[in-house]
Amino acid sequence: MKMILFRLICLKTCLLLIPVLYAQNNYRPGFIITVQKDTIYGEIDYRTDKMNAKRCVFQSQGNDTEPVTYHPFEILGYRFTDDGKYYVSKNIELKYGVSTPVFLEYLLQGMKSLYYYETEDNIPIYFVEDNNTLVKIDAPKLSKQSTNIQFKGQTDRYIPLLHYAFKDCPSLAPQIDRARFSRKEIIKITKEYHYAMCTSNEDCIEFEAKEDKRSIQLDITPYVGVIQYNVPSGSPIGLYSSPELSYLAGVTLAISNRRWMSSLSGCFDVSFSRITSSARSLNNENSSTIFKHSGTMFSGKLGIRYTYPKGMARPFVELGADFSGMINAKIKINDKSERWLDGVYPGYYANAGVNFKLSRKNKQMICIRAQFKGLRDMMEKSALVNGWSGVIGYTF
Template identity: 25%
Template sequence: MKKILLCLVAMAAGQCIVLAQVNYLPGVVITRQNDSLRGLINVKNWVTNPGEIDFKSDKESASHLYKATEINGFVIPQENKVYLSKEFIADVTYYETSTLKEQAMSVESLDTTAFVEQLVGGSYPLYTYTDVHHRDHYLFEAPGRPVTELVYIKTIVATDDGSGLYERKIYQQQLDTLFQDDPQLAKQNRFLGYYEKPLVKAFLAYNKFKDPTHAEEIIQKKKVRNPVWFGVMAGVGFNSYKSQGPFYMANGNSYKSSVNPMLGIFIDIPFPGSSRKFSLYNELLYKTISTSSVLVGPVYNDYAGDIVSFGFGYAQLNIMAQYTYPKGIVRPFIHVGMGNAIVVKTNKNDYYDVDAKKHETAVDGIRKHEESAILGIGVKASRLQVEARFSTGSGWLSYSSSNITSKALQIVAGFRL
């Protein structure tokens, strides 16, 4: 067991080191004095815009944390990304059309300083910001004006026919006012959609109209909206066992419960367009089980009072569907799926004859493949997650009519790398 645990720990540690090395890319920090500091920036698959970055001048130097309030921004040339520190107010109210009746009527506003991603440069730049609900916001800046959100409001209104979704496309009025000195452009964009591509096109055209020499589009790689997540997990299983069938080690015998550890790695693969609500959650883990029983039976049976002990180490692959509630910092989630495990180590398979005071193999040819049904519920906060999980096991006896099955309450903690 120790060797397998060490192997899994080494795999997780190695993966963490590799990811840490890949995340450091050449970059430039722009100070408040508009000086450029060249070095390495820890570039992560940010789901929301960062409020701080990790910077070091070279591979050997210590890292330094820069908050958005401390620098003007940073550039990642390799990714063609420009992030600027901006103070702004945005409507970050969460709306989901599939659960209208559950939506709050109040508006949630965010007043913050964060790194916004620049999409268009020039005198009238366009920025984008993704909030904690994975909702994209578009913001612009103009001479003499602070950073302003292009406002797109979805709200619920009550009518005689019931509640419904109402959209207020205030951003179209904002663009009409902003582009008023170019009537043709204003007319073209009067019914503009609230998406990156048309907004970039509109702001690029207006910057060229105002000053053709200073308009530029920040050409960037396609955003990974829902990246695949890797992580490590560890937990403990509270196992109980049930015997059934005519085989004398199963029939009428009570097996002791046990508490056993588990350790492994996971990969969380989101379904397309689900904003991480639905994903395929897979685990590769090592777990153990252990139990024993004092056999019962009529006194004339040779085995009455003898002791059997079992202990196995399993390598298990769990494949589960995951639903995560998409709102809030602490997010509940549910797992439903199945597991398949293989015995990789036999710790105990012992039969102790009390009268003869002799040990021998309890069961020849144990069943090495175990199938499990899994149901779990838990919560996530940032990179951490905790889950309570119910799991069943198909047992290790290879007889068709007899078996010793298991049920487990598992407490599992995970950390996303």
């Protein structure tokens, strides 16, 4: 009955989490610049380059207001204050004669400003602005004809385009000829242009984007704790008494995408623990038989975790699949030993816990977690063993 109730609770939790996860945003501190050139501070939904170029989902300071979605030219621009990403409204031509309003990412603001845009086909494009004119700098990818034969096309055409964009600075020509088509290289050329052409005593570069952080984040959490296994009714495990309290040690890898949804992680976990049990049976001849079961359980888990994304204490819940097998498992009857519990046993797990951040800037955390797992014997089509555990870990 307890197992049925637990499964119903897990199912209900999953059903409740689905709409919550779909509705989740990825808010970061920032501000918008209105068409009246007013600055309004709040939080902005931080997503991929393609999504950030289409719209700005903004929530002003205070939780009593609903988020507002702005499109290009409904505001002049917006900026994230934590990592400095800055977007402005511009009209660009991706196809000849067709103007498209977008939010371009500001990479450098100065005598000639540099912008970045990513197309729906994941093609990076840079724009150099001079006297309100945008010069498109792109490098077409390899194309395929209907015969499936690849041809190079004009993959190096960004070189003459860069020459055109910086034609008033001939000293840049050798550097442009050697340039690779990369964010770092094109920013470097634009900065060199300002170093060569700026004659005033003031800094001619008004804004420069910070180096783009990796969008994929990997959190590693080694942990130790205790686990209490118990045998459900009808289990074929063959124990004569309840398992003893055991140690538990392992490591969890959590992978998230800070540009998509930093609060949702895919988790991979490996751990090991012990199952031990001993019992004594009295015989008719005033003798006794001692039964001892022992073995090391090695477990691998795959799951999905949701973590509340704000504050120094961040609760999380996690659900997933468990695959466990026994190593050096044996049953000892008096002085005779036999093998015990061969094979791999599938199951499921659910856990909940809290991550306590050690500082606001760094990701190091102390993790405290409680977990339930249940394994099944697929041959016998019955529950094999359950386990409740509590651990403490360090995330880096």
